[in-house]
Amino acid sequence: MDVIDQLGSLKEGKLSRRKFTTSLMAAGIGVMTTPLATRKAGAAAADQGTFFTWGGYDIPELFAPYKEKHGELPNFAVFGGAEEALTKMLGGYVVDVSHPCNSGIPRWIASGLFQPIDTSRLSNWADVMPELYDLKGNIVDGKPYLAPFDWGQTSITYRTDMFEVEGEESWDMLWDERYKGRLGSLASGGDAWWCGAIKAGVPLTEIDTPDAFEKIAAVMRAQRPLIRLYTDDTTTLEQALASGELVAAMTWNSSAALLQADGVPVRFAKPKEGALTWVCGLMIHKDAPNLDLAYDIIDSLLSVESGKFMISDYGYGHSNIKAFDGFDDETLQGLGLSKTPADILAGGHFQIPQSQQWETKMNTLFEEIKSGF
Amino acid sequence: MSITNGPMPDDATGLRKTSRLGALLQRSEAARGFTLLSPTLFIMAVGILVPIGILVVMSFWTQVGFGFDTTATTANYQMAAERPIYGALLRRSLWMSGMATMATVILSYPMAYFVAFHVHRNKMMWIVLITLPFWTSYLLRVFAWKVVLGYHGVINSALMNLGLIEAPLEFLLYSQSAVVITLAHAWAAFAILPMYVSLEKIDKSLLEAATDLGDGPIARFLRITLPLSLPGVISASLLIFIPTTGDYITPTLLGGPDGAMIGNLIQKQFGAINNWPMGAALSIILMLSIGAIAVSFMLIANFVRKRIS
Numbered sequence: 001m002d003v004i005d006q007l008g009s010l011k012e013g014k015l016s017r018r019k020f021t022t023s024l025m026a027a028g029i030g031v032m033t034t035p036l037a038t039r040k041a042g043a044a045a046a047d048q049g050t051f052f053t054w055g056g057y058d059i060p061e062l063f064a065p066y067k068e069k070h071g072e073l074p075n076f077a078v079f080g081g082a083e084e085a086l087t088k089m090l091g092g093y094v095v096d097v098s099h100p101c102n103s104g105i106p107r108w109i110a111s112g113l114f115q116p117i118d119t120s121r122l123s124n125w126a127d128v129m130p131e132l133y134d135l136k137g138n139i140v141d142g143k144p145y146l147a148p149f150d151w152g153q154t155s156i157t158y159r160t161d162m163f164e165v166e167g168e169e170s171w172d173m174l175w176d177e178r179y180k181g182r183l184g185s186l187a188s189g190g191d192a193w194w195c196g197a198i199k200a201g202v203p204l205t206e207i208d209t210p211d212a213f214e215k216i217a218a219v220m221r222a223q224r225p226l227i228r229l230y231t232d233d234t235t236t237l238e239q240a241l242a243s244g245e246l247v248a249a250m251t252w253n254s255s256a257a258l259l260q261a262d263g264v265p266v267r268f269a270k271p272k273e274g275a276l277t278w279v280c281g282l283m284i285h286k287d288a289p290n291l292d293l294a295y296d297i298i299d300s301l302l303s304v305e306s307g308k309f310m311i312s313d314y315g316y317g318h319s320n321i322k323a324f325d326g327f328d329d330e331t332l333q334g335l336g337l338s339k340t341p342a343d344i345l346a347g348g349h350f351q352i353p354q355s356q357q358w359e360t361k362m363n364t365l366f367e368e369i370k371s372g373f
Numbered sequence: 374m375s376i377t378n379g380p381m382p383d384d385a386t387g388l389r390k391t392s393r394l395g396a397l398l399q400r401s402e403a404a405r406g407f408t409l410l411s412p413t414l415f416i417m418a419v420g421i422l423v424p425i426g427i428l429v430v431m432s433f434w435t436q437v438g439f440g441f442d443t444t445a446t447t448a449n450y451q452m453a454a455e456r457p458i459y460g461a462l463l464r465r466s467l468w469m470s471g472m473a474t475m476a477t478v479i480l481s482y483p484m485a486y487f488v489a490f491h492v493h494r495n496k497m498m499w500i501v502l503i504t505l506p507f508w509t510s511y512l513l514r515v516f517a518w519k520v521v522l523g524y525h526g527v528i529n530s531a532l533m534n535l536g537l538i539e540a541p542l543e544f545l546l547y548s549q550s551a552v553v554i555t556l557a558h559a560w561a562a563f564a565i566l567p568m569y570v571s572l573e574k575i576d577k578s579l580l581e582a583a584t585d586l587g588d589g590p591i592a593r594f595l596r597i598t599l600p601l602s603l604p605g606v607i608s609a610s611l612l613i614f615i616p617t618t619g620d621y622i623t624p625t626l627l628g629g630p631d632g633a634m635i636g637n638l639i640q641k642q643f644g645a646i647n648n649w650p651m652g653a654a655l656s657i658i659l660m661l662s663i664g665a666i667a668v669s670f671m672l673i674a675n676f677v678r679k680r681i682s
Contacts, residue, residue, distance in 0.1 A: 084644040090439060111439055181543060188645065229547055229629055245524035245541075356438040356647070363646040371633050373458045 049293030050075040052085060052095040054280075056234065056254060061309045066300035074297050080232030081188035083359060089113055094287050096294040100146065101280040103190065103351035106137035107359070108283060109145050115286045116143035121295045124302040127320045131342050132279055136353055146281040148319040149301050150310055153268075153336055153348060154191045155275035157241060157256040158248035160265045169269040171199040173248050175219075180226045184237050184249030187230035189359075189366040194276050194351055195250060196220045201273075204349050208358050213365065220369045230370055241266060253336060257315030268315070268336060275336075277348035281319070317341055432654035441650065449654035459638070459655065463662060466634040469549055470617035473556035474610050480557065481564035481609070486598075488565075489572035500569070507562040515626050518555040522546045522627070547629025555627055556617050564609040571605025572598070600681050607674045611667055618663055635659055 051058070051074045058076035060067065067073055074096075079085040082100050089098065090111060100108050108114060119125040125147075132148035133139070156173050158165075163179065174183055174195075186192050193216060197204060200219040202212045228246060231237060238255050240246040242264050249255075256268035269275075282301060288294045300306060307323025310316045315335045318324070324332065324339045338344050354362075398405050407414070433445040453459040488499045506514070521527045522545040529541040545551060575598060583593045621636030628634070635655065642652030 081645055083647060087644050087647050224630065227630060228543070240524070243523075243525050245543075360436065360647050363641070364648065367638060367641055367646060368456070368458045370630055371458055371462060371638070372631065373456075373461070 047290075048072055048074045049096040049288075049290040049297050050077060051097050051099070051297050052077045052079065052089075052093075053099040054079065054082075056314075057099065061313070062306045063297075063300050064305050065303050066296050069296060070293070074293065081190060083188070083190065083363065086111065089285070094289065095285055096288040096290050097282050097284055097297045099149070099280060100283055101190070101278050101351070102135050102138075102146075103194075103278065103353050105135060105146055106353045107356055109137065109140065110356075113286055114145055114283045115288075116140065116145050117147050117284060117298070118295075119144065119147075122147065122299050122302065124299055124304075124320055127304075127322050128302060129319055129321050129341060131345070132319045133281070135279065146283050147298050147302065148279050148281040149298075150281075151277070151279040151317040151319070151341060151345070152253040152315070153275040153277050153344075154186070154195060154250060154252055155271060155336075156248055156269040157237075157251040157259065157266050158269060159241060159244065160267050162244060162247040168272045170272045171195065173269065173271075174250060175199065175223050175226065176248075177226065179247050181228050182245070182247045183223075183226050184229045184231070184240055184246040185223075185227050186234075186237075186250050187232045187370070189363045190351075191276065192220070192230075192250060193362050193366055194349070196223075198271075198273050198276060198349050204352050207352065208354060213361075217365055217369060220366065224369055224372065253315040257313065257335065261313070270336065275348045277345050277350050279319075279345070311335070311337065317344070428653045428656055431650050432657050434650040434653075436648045436650055439647075449651050450658070452651070453654055453658055459635075459658075462633065462635045462638055463659065465549075466618050466636065466659075467662065467666065469553055469632075469634060470556065470614055470620070473553045473560070473617050474614040476553065476557040477560050477564045477613050478568075478606060478609055481561050482568055482606070484561075485565045485568035485572055485605075489569055489575075500566075503565055504562045511559060512622065514559050515555055515623055518551070518558065519546065519627060522551050522554070546627060547632065549628070549632045551627040551629075552624050552632045552634075555623050556613075556620065559623070560613045560617065563612045567608045567612065568602060568605040571602045571608075575601045596681070600678055603674060603678050607671060610670065614670075615663055615667065619659055 048070065053076065055078045058078055060073055063073050077093075077095060079088070082104050085098060086100070086104065086108060089095070090113070098114075128148060132151060133144045133146065135146070135148075138144050138146050156169070156171070158173060163173070165173065174185065176183070194204065194207070196216045196219045197207050197212065200212075200215045202215055206212050207216075229236070229240065234251060234255050237246065237249045237251055238259055241249055241255070241259060242262065251268075253268060256266055259266045282298045284291070284294045284298075302320055304320055304322045304325075307318030307320040308326060310318045311323060311327060311332075315337070317337045321339070324337075329339075332338055336344070398408065431441070432449055433447065435442045435444075435446060435448055484503065488496065488503070492499050519526075523529070524541050524543070524546065526546070528545060529538075532538045533541065579597050579601075580593060583597050588596060618634075619636045619639075621634065621640050624632050624634045624637055628637075636659075639652050639655050639659070642648050642655065646652075
């Protein structure tokens with residue numbers, strides 16, 4: 001079939017109906033098959049593993065080894081809180097790797113949605129600090145479910161030029177009446193409630209008592225009128241701190257590190273009562289459609305390159321001991337980190353895993369408080 | 374299976390069967406109507422009735438850890454009645470979306486009126502121009518308002534540059550008014566179009582007759598145009614009120630602690646709080662309240678329409 005010829009005959013009105021139908025069909029088949037052709041050529045992202053993670057971890061810097069091996073980044077799905085992620089997966093969402101934290105480990109394992117990790121398949125496992133995976137409930141029958149990746153603190157990031165610290169840095173800063181309407185907080189009870197416990201002086205081992213609930217709720221209720229914004233979106237908090245809309249907010253290490261890198265005068269407080277410390281890591285879904293890629297995602301995150309980026313750009317601790325080699329003690333101390341994480345973890349308040357009933361009760365109550373009741 | 378393996382059906386009976394079915398269809402208009410509707414009915418049943426059924430059943434369950442206790446109980450509804458947060462958030466949501474609906478309808482009516490009565494050429498282009506902002510995503514429009522209302526946003530910067538205020542106005546963002554403003558803008562197209570259609574349909578000779586009989590512009594508007602365009606106003610109001618009451622994106626991004634709506638709480642029940650039966654019960658309570666308000670609104674509007682026309 002000659003296209004020019006057909007166009008010519010069409011112009012002259014000589015194209016027969018049959019010929020016209022034939023060309024229509026050819027065009028139709030062409031259109032239908034085009035997507036198939038490009039799909040093959042582009043080595044579609046559907047062939048990559050899926051990483052279900054917190055916002056901010058969906059960046060190429062953490063996946064250099066993965067990209068080298070597979071030519072592309074994994075697929076990302078982002079959540080704002082680990083509870084939200086777990087409910088989504090309980091609702092049938094299947095991913096390859098997800099990113100819970102230590103306080104969730106027993107409940108995540110109990111959900112039956114995850115499989116133990118075969119550490120022999122991870123080339124970087126030998127360098128992972130044992131105290132980070134030897135967490136309560138993590139090792140079942142000698143196999144860990146969570147491969148630790150990052151650790152850090154929940155504390156206060158404040159504007160050194162706008163917030164006047166009275167005496168020592170402390171959690172009282174987020175309860176300071178002078179800055180009413182200029183304070184921000186993380187919205188997830190997984191952080192805020194625990195920080196409330198520290199402020200209320202409740203030992204974290206006793207957080208599941210009626211007395212503790214009462215004390216923490218009172219503290220959170222007192223704080224609520226002072227707070228301009230509760231959000232799980234750290235970018236929103238960072239922007240508000242950068243513009244001066246907020247003068248202090250509850251954040252993780254990364255917010256302070258990113259703002260300092262931008263030249264905003266902020267400090268990540270070391271509250272005298274102690275900060276909240278946590279370890280987060282990676283779990284493989286039991287029905288992971290790309291199990292090999294799942295191990296590659298984990299291995300890439302545990303690599304020294306990723307670790308250096310985590311420490312230098314985000315200010316988080318990493319689980320690979322070799323990642324710390326390029327940093328001197330002073331830098332690490334400035335970031336609130338150490339080569340022996342046990343010091344930091346023991347020095348702060350380490351979250352303790354709770355039952356699902358506790359989580360539901362706590363979240364229900366905290367939502368009521370945030371709404372003003 | 375049986376069709377391919379068994380003996381072929383007798384041609385004659387097959388024919389008779391179809392013709393009998395055909396005759397039945399010919400005779401009953403209702404049957405013909407339902408046949409035509411069947412694809413839609415099927416989608417309605419699968420896509421709406423079944424989920425609502427599940428929601429109703431689930432609202433009588435209780436959450437136990439990750440699973441459900443499926444013994445029927447009204448505990449969720451009792452809790453919704455007893456704890457003040459649920460009623461207060463529901464009232465706040467209805468109030469906020471009521472305000473948003475009123476603002477939208479009042480602001481959109483002149484636009485629809487203008488296009489219907491004062492644009493004579495290229496009407497289609499006007500309609501397209503009016504709906505043009507709505508070709509961008511809803512989320513982007515909400516974010517755009519965040520930029521406009523923000524601490525260093527357009528309004529605050531402008532006022533500060535003019536020297537009218539010293540420090541940025543903080544109530545603009547993260548407040549109920551921010552949510553109402555955004556909803557009123559985001560849903561404007563849904564108000565303009567139905568009101569435009571009902572204004573456009575008004576017979577112009579009625580207006581001429583009113584003028585001939587001595588009505589001034591205001592009396593003419595109140596006695597002819599407004600009553601005849603009420604169906605458009607009612608449908609616009611419902612079209613905005615019903616979806617905005619359950620909205621949760623706008624209050625999440627712009628509401629702040631005081632601007633949260635019931636939709637946010639329902640979303641949390643299915644997310645962080647992990648109490649799906651409670652979320653189901655709240656959804657049903659929300660649906661029933663919206664239904665009750667919509668029905669009474671329609672009754673009142675009909676009554677008013679009969680009185681003034």
